Amino acid sequence: MSDINQLDDKTRAPVSQRPHRIEAGGEGIGANITVTIDGQDVKVPMGTTILEAAEKIGIRIPTLCHHKDLCVAGVCRICSVQVDGMRTLQAACAYPISQPMKIHTHTKKVRQARRHILDLMLSNHYGECYTCGRNGNCELQSLAQEYGVDFFRFGKMEEPIFEIDRSSHSVIRDMNKCIMCRRCVRTCIDLQEVGCLEAIGRGDETEIGTFMDKPLADVICINCGQCINRCPTGALRANDPTDDVWRAIDDPKKHVVIQTAPAPRAAIGECFGLEPGVPMTFEMNTALRMAGFDKVFDTNFTADLTIIEEGTELLLRLKQALVDKKGPVFLPQFTSCSPGWIKYIEHFYPDMLDNLSSAKSPQQMFGAVIKTYYAQLHNIDPKDIVTVALMPCSAKKFECNRPEMMDSGFKDVDYGLTTRELAKMLKEAGIDLPRMAKSDFDDPFGTATGSGVIFGATGGVMEAALRTVIELVVGIKVENLFDHANIMPVRGFEGIKYVELTIPDVGPVPDILKGLFDSWDFLKGVTVKVAVVHGTGNAKKVLDNIKAGGKFAECHFIEFMACPGGCLGGGGQPIPTTPEIRAARAKAIYAEDEAYEIRKSHENPAVLELYTKFLTEGPCGHKSHKLLHTHYTPRGKYIA
Amino acid sequence: MLVTEQERLRDDIASWAQDIGSDRSALIPILQEIQGKYGHISDFAMQIVADKLGIHPVEVYSVVSFYSFLEFKPAGRFVIRLCRTIACDMLGKDKVATQLENDLGIEFGETTPDGKFTLEWANCMGMCDQGPALLVNDRVFTRVTPDKVTQILEACRKAFGIYALGSIGEGHL
Structure with missing residues (x-):
C-alpha cells in the first residue's frame, strides 16, 4: 500500500x-x-x-x-x-x-518589512472590501488590520486591470484581487493533479492564468473548488445563485424545495462561530423553513437510493463477469457521486468512462424524483417546483447545469447552493443557526439512514455499499461481521485505501432483486476487492495503476471522491480548510451515523416505498434507468 | 494546422524527448528545439510536450510565457532584437532603433505584414563594450550604425536563410 x-x-x-x-x-x-x-x-x-x-x-x-x-x-x-x-x-x-x-x-525591522509587504500587496489589489464575498473572512484583510494599515502608502488601484472570468458555472476568477500567493496553483497542480492554473508571464507582468489565457470553462477545470477553499482573498469564489434562490422563495407561485447533503450540516456551524465538528442537522431544518423554503428534504434519501442502484449495478456486472462470461465487462466499477471526479475522468481518462457506474449522483436523483414522483404525489405542476440543492461542492453547480440532466422533462435541479452561500442566506434572514430549535425533515422522504449520512466522508459510499451488499448477499446482519456495523478499514484519511473481503456463504436472493438474480451461488467464496480514493491526485495514481494492469485492476469496486477528505472537504465548504478541520467534520458525520436507528440503505422505508409505488420495475429497471441513470461525455484533455 | 504538420511535430517532439529525456528537466531543451525548427511553440506543441514529459500543458505555457526567446505566436523569419540597456543606449541605440523602424515600417513588438521581420527589444546580451548590439535570430551584430542596419536588412531580404548573412562578415560571432 x-x-x-x-x-x-x-x-x-x-x-x-x-x-x-x-x-x-x-x-x-x-x-x-x-x-x-x-x-x-x-x-x-x-x-x-x-x-x-x-x-x-x-x-x-x-x-x-x-x-x-x-x-x-x-x-x-x-x-x-x-x-x-x-x-x-x-x-x-x-x-x-x-x-x-x-x-x-x-523586531522593528521585521514589523516594518511586514507592513511594507502588505502595503505593496494592497497597492496592487483592486476591489472594495464591502463588495467582496470574503469580507470578514479574508486573510489579507485581517493581516492589514493586524498590522495597522490605515492608508494606502503606495496608492491604490482605481480601475480594474482584469476582466472577471465568469465563464464557469462553478468558479469565478477575479484576478484583480489576486496577491500571487500561488496557493491555487499548488492546489491545482500538486494536490489535485488537474493542472489548470499556473503563473503566466514574468516580473511585474506575472498573473495567475490558464492555458493560453482561455476562460475557465474552456480548459480542463474539474470545478472541484479546492482553489476557492485555499485562496486567501476573494480572487477565487463560487458562482453564487443566492439572488435567484431568493427570487424563487419570494415568488408565491413557486414551490421551493431544498435538499440538504450530509457534509454541509457538519460544517455550517463554522460560519456561525462554532468549532469545527458541531453538527447542525436539525437546527438547519428549522432555519431553512424560517428562511422560506416550502419543503426541506434530506439528500440522504437518494444517497440510499444510489446505494441500491449502484449496488445492483455492481452485482449485475459481477454476474456478467462470473456467470454469463460474455461481452465486455467493465470492472472495477467506479462510483459516480462526485461531479468533480466525473469531470476529471471525462477529461483525463475518457477511455475508462465505461467503468463508471451509470447511476446519477444523489443530488441529481433527488431532482428527478422531486419533479416526477413528488410532483405526482402532491399534485403540483413540476414547472412550478424549484429544486435547490445544498451541497458542500462547487462542482454540483456545473453538474445541475449539464444538458443531460433534464430527465424529468425539466431542469432536474435548478440551483446548487454551497454551505457558505446558505450561511450567507441565513444571516441575511436574521437567523442565528445554533440557537434554532431542532426539527425533522419533511415527508415523504423524511426518513434517512446512517448510510446516507456517511456519504459525506471519504470511504462513506463504500461503507454504505458494503453494509447493503453484505446483508443482501450474505443474508446475515452486518453487525455480526463488523462491530456496530462500523466498517473501519474503509474509514480514515489515507489517500488510497485497499480492502479485501471474502464472501464466506450466501443467503437467499431478497425480494427486491428477485427479478434480476436467481441465486447468489456465483458469489460464494469470492474475495471482493475494493478501494477508496480521495483527491484527484490520488485518483490519477490508481487509474494509472489500473491501466498498467496493477493491483487495482483486479478490484471490483472503487470509490472516488474529487476532494481531499471527500465531500466534507468540498469546494463549497466553509473556509479555511486544514487536515484538522476535515478530521473534526468527519467525526461529526460518523457520530450522526451512530445516532440513527436505521443505518443501512436497503432498510430505508421511504426508499422501499418508492420502489413499490413508483419505480415498480425495481432497481436498474426501465424507469429507474430513465430517471436515475445517466451517461458521460468523453471530453479529452486537449484544449483546442 | 494541417494534420500532416501535427504528425511531423509529434514525431519531432518524440525524437527530441528520446534524445534529451522525458522528465521535467528536459522541458527547456525540447522547447528550444521546437523554437529553433518551427519559429514558435504552438499551443498544440505545448500540449504534446506536456504529454510526453508527464506534466500539465499550463506548466509548459508558464515556462514559454516566462522566457523572451520562446514564442507562442509565430514570429517573423528574422527576429531582430536590439539591446536597450544603458551601455548600448549611450553608444547610440536610439538612432539604430529609428533606422530599423523606418526601414521596416513597423514598431518594436510588431511583425512586418509579409512575415519576414519581427522587431523586439532585448535586455543586455553582454556586448556592452561593442555596442550598440543587436541580434538577428541567434547571430550577434555589434557596433551597429544606421548604415549597417540597411546592409543587414538588405542581406536578410535577399537571404533564404540566416546563413546568407555570413556575407556581411565583420561583426558577427
Missing part, C-alpha cells in the same frame, strides 16, 4: 509530508537542534522550519502563501523573521533549521 501512496516528486510534497525531516529521537548527528525564538528555547528535529518551531511554543508568525495541505512556496515573505548573524530577513515558512540560532519574530 505504502508504495503507491508515496509521492513521486518529493520537492513538491505538502508541508506535512516534507521528506528531508529527521524524526525526533533520530540517530543522525545533530538530529535535534535547540533554537531560541524570542528568548524561548525550543528543541526541534533538524529540518523543521522556523514557522513550525514557533508554532510549537505558541508564537504566531503571520502567513499568506503557506498552507498545510500544500508544499512550501516562500513567495509572499509576510512570515519574514530576523535571524542573528544573517544580513537579510528569512521566510520562516521556508527556512529549515539546520543549526542552533537565535530568531526574533517581531
Whole structure:
C-alpha cells in the first residue's frame, strides 16, 4: 500500500509530508537542534522550519502563501523573521533549521518589512472590501488590520486591470484581487493533479492564468473548488445563485424545495462561530423553513437510493463477469457521486468512462424524483417546483447545469447552493443557526439512514455499499461481521485505501432483486476487492495503476471522491480548510451515523416505498434507468 | 494546422524527448528545439510536450510565457532584437532603433505584414563594450550604425536563410 501512496516528486510534497525531516529521537548527528525564538528555547528535529518551531511554543508568525495541505512556496515573505548573524530577513515558512540560532519574530525591522509587504500587496489589489464575498473572512484583510494599515502608502488601484472570468458555472476568477500567493496553483497542480492554473508571464507582468489565457470553462477545470477553499482573498469564489434562490422563495407561485447533503450540516456551524465538528442537522431544518423554503428534504434519501442502484449495478456486472462470461465487462466499477471526479475522468481518462457506474449522483436523483414522483404525489405542476440543492461542492453547480440532466422533462435541479452561500442566506434572514430549535425533515422522504449520512466522508459510499451488499448477499446482519456495523478499514484519511473481503456463504436472493438474480451461488467464496480514493491526485495514481494492469485492476469496486477528505472537504465548504478541520467534520458525520436507528440503505422505508409505488420495475429497471441513470461525455484533455 | 504538420511535430517532439529525456528537466531543451525548427511553440506543441514529459500543458505555457526567446505566436523569419540597456543606449541605440523602424515600417513588438521581420527589444546580451548590439535570430551584430542596419536588412531580404548573412562578415560571432 505504502508504495503507491508515496509521492513521486518529493520537492513538491505538502508541508506535512516534507521528506528531508529527521524524526525526533533520530540517530543522525545533530538530529535535534535547540533554537531560541524570542528568548524561548525550543528543541526541534533538524529540518523543521522556523514557522513550525514557533508554532510549537505558541508564537504566531503571520502567513499568506503557506498552507498545510500544500508544499512550501516562500513567495509572499509576510512570515519574514530576523535571524542573528544573517544580513537579510528569512521566510520562516521556508527556512529549515539546520543549526542552533537565535530568531526574533517581531523586531522593528521585521514589523516594518511586514507592513511594507502588505502595503505593496494592497497597492496592487483592486476591489472594495464591502463588495467582496470574503469580507470578514479574508486573510489579507485581517493581516492589514493586524498590522495597522490605515492608508494606502503606495496608492491604490482605481480601475480594474482584469476582466472577471465568469465563464464557469462553478468558479469565478477575479484576478484583480489576486496577491500571487500561488496557493491555487499548488492546489491545482500538486494536490489535485488537474493542472489548470499556473503563473503566466514574468516580473511585474506575472498573473495567475490558464492555458493560453482561455476562460475557465474552456480548459480542463474539474470545478472541484479546492482553489476557492485555499485562496486567501476573494480572487477565487463560487458562482453564487443566492439572488435567484431568493427570487424563487419570494415568488408565491413557486414551490421551493431544498435538499440538504450530509457534509454541509457538519460544517455550517463554522460560519456561525462554532468549532469545527458541531453538527447542525436539525437546527438547519428549522432555519431553512424560517428562511422560506416550502419543503426541506434530506439528500440522504437518494444517497440510499444510489446505494441500491449502484449496488445492483455492481452485482449485475459481477454476474456478467462470473456467470454469463460474455461481452465486455467493465470492472472495477467506479462510483459516480462526485461531479468533480466525473469531470476529471471525462477529461483525463475518457477511455475508462465505461467503468463508471451509470447511476446519477444523489443530488441529481433527488431532482428527478422531486419533479416526477413528488410532483405526482402532491399534485403540483413540476414547472412550478424549484429544486435547490445544498451541497458542500462547487462542482454540483456545473453538474445541475449539464444538458443531460433534464430527465424529468425539466431542469432536474435548478440551483446548487454551497454551505457558505446558505450561511450567507441565513444571516441575511436574521437567523442565528445554533440557537434554532431542532426539527425533522419533511415527508415523504423524511426518513434517512446512517448510510446516507456517511456519504459525506471519504470511504462513506463504500461503507454504505458494503453494509447493503453484505446483508443482501450474505443474508446475515452486518453487525455480526463488523462491530456496530462500523466498517473501519474503509474509514480514515489515507489517500488510497485497499480492502479485501471474502464472501464466506450466501443467503437467499431478497425480494427486491428477485427479478434480476436467481441465486447468489456465483458469489460464494469470492474475495471482493475494493478501494477508496480521495483527491484527484490520488485518483490519477490508481487509474494509472489500473491501466498498467496493477493491483487495482483486479478490484471490483472503487470509490472516488474529487476532494481531499471527500465531500466534507468540498469546494463549497466553509473556509479555511486544514487536515484538522476535515478530521473534526468527519467525526461529526460518523457520530450522526451512530445516532440513527436505521443505518443501512436497503432498510430505508421511504426508499422501499418508492420502489413499490413508483419505480415498480425495481432497481436498474426501465424507469429507474430513465430517471436515475445517466451517461458521460468523453471530453479529452486537449484544449483546442 | 494541417494534420500532416501535427504528425511531423509529434514525431519531432518524440525524437527530441528520446534524445534529451522525458522528465521535467528536459522541458527547456525540447522547447528550444521546437523554437529553433518551427519559429514558435504552438499551443498544440505545448500540449504534446506536456504529454510526453508527464506534466500539465499550463506548466509548459508558464515556462514559454516566462522566457523572451520562446514564442507562442509565430514570429517573423528574422527576429531582430536590439539591446536597450544603458551601455548600448549611450553608444547610440536610439538612432539604430529609428533606422530599423523606418526601414521596416513597423514598431518594436510588431511583425512586418509579409512575415519576414519581427522587431523586439532585448535586455543586455553582454556586448556592452561593442555596442550598440543587436541580434538577428541567434547571430550577434555589434557596433551597429544606421548604415549597417540597411546592409543587414538588405542581406536578410535577399537571404533564404540566416546563413546568407555570413556575407556581411565583420561583426558577427
